[in-house]
Amino acid sequence: MTRRSPLLAVPRFLIVAWWIQIKIIATSAFDGFLQVVWPLFFATSAFLVYRVSPDPDVMVYAALGASMMGVWSAIATTASSALQRERFGGTLELMVSSPTPFALTLIPITGAMASLGLYSMGATLLWGWLVFDIPLHIASPVAFVACVLLSIISVSMVGFMLSVTVVRYRTAWALGNVLEYPGWLLCGFLVPLSMFPDWVAGVSRVLPPTWAVQAIRESANGESPWVSLGICAALGLAYGIVAAVLSENILRSARRQATLSLT
């Protein structure tokens, strides 16, 4: 049977596989409902806490932070769970036994989660505007959109790296859950990093979401976001490269230790 040129095959595979992953999420009414409502819980909690402040800018700060909380939770935590689902379904072995490079098969999974993150961000801002009367004034809309998209891609690289570990270790999906709440604090979504000890700031600086939320806030306030966004993109790229290299090594280890079919 003839095969396509990789130049055409790779983008098409990514799109079709991403759409299939979205369908898997969407066909469960409960999962779908949860994904729709989940970010609104985060947003409501944050708005209720921050509205005690008389400063209207604080609510905008909370809105943008809460929107990134949803992005982080959707990507970092659910990407590893999604791969665990492949393991339980027996499809992980089939992904590995196909000729498509394994790292490539993981990108649509993380990409589908990133799409949920995008929804999460939009829903949070809209919820804040509709229910809490938070103005949706964005000083630099073009920069803002660029920041949102690049931030989501960069954060999804963290999800990619976390999901890779599930290939070797069956319980590694819990890592995503463990990192969910610390991530909210470490990345400065709702609390300024200046409130934490210096060593925490050191950890924060190597996490793409820290720079992502900073860039998004800067673009919303009319400041230049490009330095923060550049660092965010560079870190995302680094995470992606590390994850791709790790995926091959981890896969080799999983094949040697016969853990691919274990549930």
Next chain:
Amino acid sequence: MVDAVRGVNFTIERGELFGLLGPNGAGKTTTIKMLTTLLLPTGGSATVLGHDVVTSARQVRRDIGYVFGGDRGLYDRLSAWDNLRYFAELYGLPPATQRARIGELLELVGLAGREKERVEGFSRGMKQRLHIARGLLHDPELIFLDEPSIGIDPVGARELRGTIARLKESGKTILLTTHYMFEADELCDRIAVIQNGSVVAEGKPDELKKRVSAGRVLEVETFGLAEGELEAVRALAGIHTVAVEERETTQVLNIQAEADAEITSEVLAALTETRVGRVAWREPTLEDAYVELVTAS
């Protein structure tokens, strides 16, 4: 460290349907997983269609199809069509031929018209046939079928055997593992029996029957086999092996005996406390050969 397989050597000719038989834990699936590149062997070497399974894993993956039995390995929430479409992408099938190929395979496995239904509503037999369609999407030259008929009802299993036979007729090379001896007997050109990670016998089904069972089989139907009487039968002279097949209300003793042994009266005498039904001599089957091989080793 435990060696899952050691000393497994076999060659499969192109176009051949080769059976790998053995009890649970014998090493059949381990062998298949090494050949399909899902496991890395710690020693030895294996070549699939001229490609080394360790150094040329990607090329091996392009040329083989892997189908396993059971409910896993499909996206239950998706339709049969979406499942096949996803795997068609994984194997890089050109979009122009994808639709036709999927349609052709749905026809082949008898799922045409059901492709828009979600897989979670399929019976086990339908899922298994969908598995086969998935494994054939990229028209592989060699197909690994790992216990494909497990858990399927007799009608479904017969249809599946028909599908496998058609694949063989179309020139595919197939490696099949199964626990059902009649299935192996009906389909396989050659068989290897694997036990404790080693091949204990290899040959055509008829050769295995002749080689192992230099004798006949006495089949004794019993109702409530009394404790200790099985051992008494086993201890009789001229008997190779005794296997008990549990049926709904009966236990059938399959007694392999030497060709010239006249053991009927001795066996019946040993079963004093057991009610005995039908007693008959028959020629050995592949299952008899298999039981003798695995119990002897």
